[in-house]
Amino acid sequence: MPTISVTSQSVGDVTADVLVLPVLTGADGADASVPASPELSAAAVAIGATGSREQLHRLPALPALGLAGTGSVVLVGVGAPSLADASAEDLRRAYGAATRSLTGIASAAIAAPGADAASLAAAIEGAAIGAYSFIAHRSEASDPKPALAALEVLAGDVPEPEAAASASRAAVLAEAVAIARDLVNTPPNLLFPASFAVRAQELVADLPIEIEVLDETALLEGGYGGIMGVGQGSARPPRLVRLSYSPAASTQHVALVGKGITFDTGGISLKPGAGMDEMTSDMAGAATVLAATVAAARLGVETKVTTFLAIAENMPGGGAQRPGDVVTMRNGRTVEVLNTDAEGRMVMADALVDAVAAQPDLVMDVATLTGAAVVALGTRTAGVLGTEQGRSAVLEAAERTGEPFWPLPFPEELRATLNGRVADLRNIGERPGGALSAGVFLSEFVGETEWAHLDIAGPAFASSAAGYSGKGATGMSVRTVLQVIEDRAS
Template identity: 45%
Template sequence: MTTTYTLSSANPAKTRADAVVVGVLRTAEGPVLAEGGAEVEEAYGRKLRPILTTLGLTGRAGESAKLPTAGALTSPLLVLVGLGDEATAVTVRRAAGTAARVVADATSVALALPADSDDLLDAALSGFVLGGYTFTAYKSGAKEETSREVTVLSSVARTESAKRTFAETQVLLEAVTTVRDWVNEPPGEFTPALFAAAAVDAHAEATSGENAPEIAIEVHDEISLAELGCGGILSVGKASDAPPRLVKVSWNPEGATQHLALVGKGITFDSGGLTIKPAGSMTTMKSDMAGAAAVIQATIAIARLGLPIKVTAWAPMSENMVSGSATRPGDVVRIRNGKTVEISNTDAEGRMVLADALSLAVEEEPDVILDVATLTGAMMVALGDKITGVVGSDDVVAKVVEAGERAGEAHWPMPIPEEMSERIRSSKIADLAQHDWVRWGGGLYASAFLREFTGGLPWAHLDIAGPSFHSGGPTGEITTGGTGVAVRTMVEFARDMVADDAPAEDEADAEA
């Protein structure tokens, strides 16, 4: 379905949309309509409270109900969604996501949720777009292409700030939904070469048209990867009939004084290699490339937003399969930066492709490196499937967590204990041990391993193994399958780098 989104300050009670969506708050006196629904409440008058009671609504988050308006409103259908005790960006985003699925078949929708500030406006639009996301490319019974219009109603709709937020949010949402599309692709249809081709297509689309940003892209195949000395990427991919790739996407606007490097794990399917996974553990392994998808799309979004910061994304892509040419436990692999690694677990392949990509990123001497990866089940054991673990330089980790809060993505800082440095050097024949089979602290061990390839630069590792893919039913703005997590956090982090640099520029101007 092709959807057009518009921003308006119109009266929700008089809109001609097929459905009007309003929020319901839970209070001690019972359910009440939230900000954005005042005109609707006025139109119903004293009849509204008994109606809400009859529908069984309490305002609890996740609740929803549909009410034929019978002429009380211009729209024929009123949709009520619960916000809980308070209208925050989090609750509005979740309520909007719920509403999107309730009105999935409506050809026009007026969204009258709380949206009287930039963050709430962003939340209402984001929740509706993401909560209504579907992936139907392979559904033979999918509906024919149709169109509809969604109008987001806001009392601040005419302000320049709201217009800018509305436009920028749509850019971010295109990036997030594209990541979801890529993650949801069947692995046989999204091999490293096909993933790289999709990145090239996305680049072409982003750089076409008037005033499009100038973004550079490079694709390395198995031949040029060997010339670059990327032993980690090659060792993971050499058992597959689909050879590996490395995609580099760069945004370097004139006048940029900061450089952010983004590195993302792109394992298009992970069988575990010779250390093969149990069958049940492979069912979601098409999502093991979510980190690479996220860094590519975050870079494109940053460029489309025109942020004055240099950004370079490195996306190593391999398929971890089983064949006579597979890397064996006991093999030694040489990484791009010259360090050697003894392999003991071929299912710990993500750190190997990241080692090469991190080494390449370090050579360009960026100010900060962020790597994003579906890296370890151990991090999921520690934090569950909704929270990203963040490890690295203390100041960078803190900034990632802060950026994530604004982006609506949950993070938790994790340490690298000193003993991990000893464990990763436990190999008797190589510089580093890729894995040591000690049951405890696997996510921290992997982070310590990655740190060896960061060149001492400011760095944070985002382990998205849990929140990158949602296997259950839809909830709030999260739908089944790929989530597109980390895109918005990286964009917010880039915004912060620009903002942190601004005072220095202003001071220089004053001195001049």
């Protein structure tokens, strides 16, 4: 992520390789315009800019434009006739699209002439999150282009200290999103249960977060049948990572659980080969809750957070569990494994038992849990299930962060489809309503605790770039989970 600084300089005085400015749509048939710059407004019209959402144009900063210290200017549409009419998410996506386009550029400045503090904060946040590029495994032969290195924010009409506070928060949010993206984008031969646990230890080393890692011996002794069953087909055994952030002034306690399947072949119930490479993203839930915990500590949020990363690799090795096996879960419940590709709910259930035992005020679990959620909601919207209060907490937070979530129900009739033939439960229900029955299964391990289940199977990994997210890992839901934690503090 870029270093972010704030300046009171004007658009004409700032020095940067690139300057990013908004383009407004024309009102009542008028031409598109750039706020406070007749010269740039004329240039925007000349090159066909309309101000539509995320429309990008880059042009040289010719002397006639009055941008002596700038090499070029990026004009980005915000989809509104004024900055006041643009939503916070429109501004995040617009400025994020602009910085995402600037890989290989050393420095850029962003300005939102006439914006109030809230609009400027949204623009900074989007720009910071959009400045991301994953090039860790590219050689010089492919000419890798790093993300934008430095971002300067023109405060404009916003008092500089207020703009600086927004920039500081944006830097933490962007770092958290980048943590999740980096973890998900890391190839599965390099990120496996043990190395994921090590990475978690490294990320919290300088923070007031305690961490404990349970290896396969501890998991076996502790009765974590779900995690051990999923991981037993891999040569790389599973892990359960527990993190605890306990600020002295906290009065609320949130427990987080993340699905951490570092690669999912489906096990014996093998997935089709096409698209299986994207199953490197099946640990996005664990990446999300780890990143949100790190961000909460960096921001000093006064909410206690206990986080569980349920990490395993689902492989069809000689020791893999079979359809028809029965496993005993952490709480003593028995489950018939009818489909080894329904593995996420098995590792999550064990971790949920521990999360509930910590007696939090709210449990949130995050998982790329079901393909059925993608069928129902598409690739950009996540589903949220749970208790009424838990679900509402997520939806209210998501409204502020701009991350799209949609509430899903718990139909009573689906519970009967999970009754086991020879055990207490089966790990799949009938095919219709698959995302819902997966949630119903998890609810059996939550009891009466306030709870929200976030199924991010669609938006966690993108096949095309949009707004502040490029191809691959998106980091979607990190900011919403963090916002829920912050809401509990207030």
